[in-house]
Amino acid sequence: MAKEHNGMKKSAWIGIALMLMAGAVIVSQWRFTPPPVVNPLELDGAKREAVLAAAKQGKGTAPVAQSPTPKPSLPTTTQTSVADTTNDTVTNGLTSIELDPRHPYRLKNTAKPASELFSSDAAIVLRNALIDADEPTANLNIPEHLRSEGDPESYVIQARGRTSDEFRNLLKASGAEIVSYIPNNAYLVKADASVVTALRASPLVRNAIAYEPYYKLSAALLSGAVKQEPMPPGQPLRVALFPGTKDIAIEKLRAKGAMVAKESEFPYGPLLTVIPRPESLSEIAGMPEVQLLEVYPRYQVLRDLGRIRVGAVKPAAPFENLHDLSGSNVIVGVNGTGVQTNHVDFDSRVVVDTTNFATPFLDGTGHETHVAG
Secondary structure, eight states, X not given: OHHHHXXXXXXXXXXXXXXXXXXXXXXXXXXXXXXXOOOGGGOOHHHHHHHHHHHHTTOOOOOOOOOSSOOOSSOOSOOOOEEOTTSSSEEOSOOOSSOOTTSTTOEESSSSOXXXXXXXXXXXXXXXXXXXXXXXXXXXXXXXXXXXXXXXXXXXXXXXXXOOHHHHHHHHHHTXXXXXXXXXXXXXXXXXXXXXXXXXXXXXXXXXXXXXXXHHBOHHHHHHHHHXXXXXXXXXXXXXXXXXXXXXXXXXXXXXXXXXXXXXXXTTEEEEEEEOOTTOHHHHHTOXXXXXXXXXXXXXXXXXXXXXXXXXXXXXSSTTOTTOOOOTTOOOOOOSSOOOTXXXXXXXXXXXXXXXXXXXXOOSSSHXXXXXX
């Protein structure tokens, strides 16, 4: 009897242990299984706004009842709210296949991740859009005021496969002027609509899209342009133009009330520094002569703030100037053929090295004088 009792007691303990282990597994699965991912594009109205608000506040995904229906492959032209990371509002009227808080205004017409598109032969990678040439572009619901009115006169033409001499010769023979390379396997060209229509029929061409004003804007300008907010008064812009369009562009800019402060060049055409009317940004972007638009950088004195930014030292007083730097009494060494010491811009500030150089005050080519200046 004692042995039988001990055996029953042992069996009971084993049963209790198995029940506890099963319960632990259930609790573990309940505790550590991540919540289902909610796609804001599949939600309606208030539910979608709740998800966006929760994501902006760093609270993850708001609790939303999940639908058993499968996820649609692509949205249509239904407008989707895109969160604006710069303020507490939600920007409406901008369609994107993917809600990316790091790039709230970057448009996509595909569910493929950016990492896949960057290496895809079918992708067109623009500063404000990732376009899959194998998918319809109707999903790129660009705001109407940032679309071209009529023929944009510039297009992105993508090759079927890698770009080649045959493809480039096709573009040139059709009358399209190549301006610059666009990843992947494409060129930004100047051409009219009839030329592009003919190119689309070529087996060498994979896709041809209009170069819309939306694509011309830098990230710093895009948010205000989408919301149609005026720029700060007196804000200078850097306006890159297509080759051969400078004169007509300057005439149009002045007609729009802009002041052209500076003219220069960049590798792909003329470059202007312009002070426009605060409310004229979308008008300037819509000019067919304009290739790119960005905020003109305001230069400032270089300060030794690198160590503060990486946390190596604590800020000193004043914070803006860790070592009380002024830039005066700094000697810059120029090793070369010599410097024209009597140049009016140097104002007797050149220190010559006659020990190591026989004629340091002469410059036969003008190159080192340019570098020193």
